[in-house]
Amino acid sequence: MKSNFKDFFSERINGTKDWLEDVGKLDETVTKTHSEIRHTEHLINTLFEVNTPKKEKHVSSSFPISYYISAGICIVVILVVLIATVCSLPEFGVVNSQMKEVSDRYVQSGMKETGAVNAVAGMILDYRAFDTLGESFVLFTALNCVWILLRTNRSSVERYFPLTEDNILVQAAKVSVPVILVYGIYVIINGHISPGGGFSGGAILGAGLILFSEAFGDEIAGKFVTEKRFKVICSAALLFYCLSKAYSFYVGANHLDSIISTGTPGRIISAGLILPLDIAVGIIVCLNMYGIYCMFKKGRV
């Protein structure tokens, strides 16, 4: 009796399972066809709009011509005022005696005080380090805003033309991605002795990462930069910047001896805090560029 019951119920359960599976398959096909229909509809709509820009005309004609006239007058007035203002400034390419003092100070004693051969790096990461900290926080805040606005939980991304199937791009990326990444690291590490620094090197690294993930697919790129690692590395770099610069400002303001020496100018390991700060800024910029790109592409890192 018991076994009979069991058989009966298991049969029933199996039957329901099969039925549910069938329903699921049906559901899938329905959603698929639905998305396909939407896609074709969208394509038709765009084609139609391209062929007959009726809507646009209708809307723009509903606005008065006086708007355009007043806007044109405004633009001309602003242009004339701006050119007149610019013409009263010091001439191009001539030494400006009013701006001389600060820049002379930076060039004259910048190398001795900061240890950086590149006067711009010494300026933005030592004298004006608060400014650069603000810049990194502006970038980070922008990333957070984009994250809030564009984050989705959908797992797959609809792409009409997946670039991973593009043979030319993939073969070119195989050659160029390592070169781009190494060059970005070079620019960051040599920021205090040659042109470059955290921002430019970070932008190069970010571009390399974007090319990598575009050519080899999100899965491979996602193995390197997971969401948790992304958050931890970004916050750690910002926190390191804050703490190290807080230390150096505290020491400098109280006339204490800093444990960080400026070293010999021109060496790679020199210039005190500028090299680690460059690396931190480079990491922040690289990850932020890549994060903004990922948010626009697939809604998650």
Add this chain to the structure above:
Amino acid sequence: MEKISGHFPQIIAMILFTIGLSTLLLHRNLIKKIIGLNIMDTGLFLFITSVGYISDRLAPIIINGNTDPSLYVNPVPAGLVLTGIVVSVSVTSITLSLSYRLYKRFHTLNLDEIYLLAADEEER
């Protein structure tokens, strides 16, 4: 005329700025507005860098320990342009993501249509 030839890059920068401003004023498409904003930014960067340039001088990277300030151009505008570029990138990303959300909501990028649709929704 003499004045104009002496301030050539700055005047070009201001013309770029007004081109961006007119794009911002005369177009209704949000993407075109963002492009106009970026052109304005470019004009300002050109202006700031041209203020710091001094002819026949080198980039402010000290060569052979020679710290004579009459050899190098002004390093201050370079740092300021860096700030500007970073802010421009951030503003562009935020505005692009906002317009993306607006497109998802209203299926148009025309600002007037968006206003009309939003007003319709508020009435409902």
